[in-house]
Amino acid sequence: MRQALPPKNPISRRSKTPGPQDPTTSRPQDLTPSRPRDLKTRRRPFLEFEEPDKMRKMNHEQIDMLVSAASEARKNAHAPYSGYCVGAAVLTTDGRIFVGCNVENASYGLSVCAERHAIAAAVSAGCRKFAGVAVVTQSDPPAAPCGACRQVLAEFGDFPVILAGLDGSSQTTTVRDLLPNAFDAEALAEASDNKSGRTS
Numbered sequence: 339m340r341q342a343l344p345p346k347n348p349i350s351r352r353s354k355t356p357g358p359q360d361p362t363t364s365r366p367q368d369l370t371p372s373r374p375r376d377l378k379t380r381r382r383p384f385l386e387f388e389e390p391d392k393m394r395k396m397n398h399e400q401i402d403m404l405v406s407a408a409s410e411a412r413k414n415a416h417a418p419y420s421g422y423c424v425g426a427a428v429l430t431t432d433g434r435i436f437v438g439c440n441v442e443n444a445s446y447g448l449s450v451c452a453e454r455h456a457i458a459a460a461v462s463a464g465c466r467k468f469a470g471v472a473v474v475t476q477s478d479p480p481a482a483p484c485g486a487c488r489q490v491l492a493e494f495g496d497f498p499v500i501l502a503g504l505d506g507s508s509q510t511t512t513v514r515d516l517l518p519n520a521f522d523a524e525a526l527a528e529a530s531d532n533k534s535g536r537t538s
């Protein structure tokens with residue numbers, strides 16, 4: 339066992355207009371405020387996270403930016419069959435944002451989710467360390483990633499997952515809470531070790 343069981347209620351909720359006393363709205367101090375280079379309206383620059391391999395929290399500014407990017411990507415969704423449009427945006431540990439939308443196909447099984455497209459865009463640009471992902475859906479409450487996307491997200495570690503609705507409300511969970519005991523490289527390595535043990 340390499341991880342603890344998930345908490346009973348891993349998803350924390352965030353209202354559209356949080357109050358100052360809401361404990362879920364307190365801004366974590368473990369991040370340096372930052373921004374991507376192309377967002378010139380932001381005053382403070384995005385900087386690399388000090389501990390890129392450590393689980394971290396996003397501040398409100400980062401969450402809002404990520405949700406906004408996912409919401410914009412959702413507008414490009416190709417969902418003529420289900421009518422269910424999804425947008426996703428991933429924030430890399432060096433402050434870059436990559437987006438994706440769901441792309442359906444007349445051959446239904448070829449349809450690909452927004453989350454996987456966002457991850458693929460980031461990886462294609464050389465980014466494999468993520469600080470968070472936002473997923474915007476029309477569901478109320480906002481829908482969580484499907485099982486396949488959870489597995490793809492888990493490939494790159496544990497980080498916050500923001501589930502947002504069209505009204506601006508959001509809930510926060512994590513990759514590990516969504517997919518505990520994910521199949522990963524460690525499992526493959528153990529299998530390889532076991533195989534070596536039998537043949538040596």
Ligand SMILES: [Zn+2]
Nearest residue numbers: 451483484487
């Ligand atoms: Zn999916």
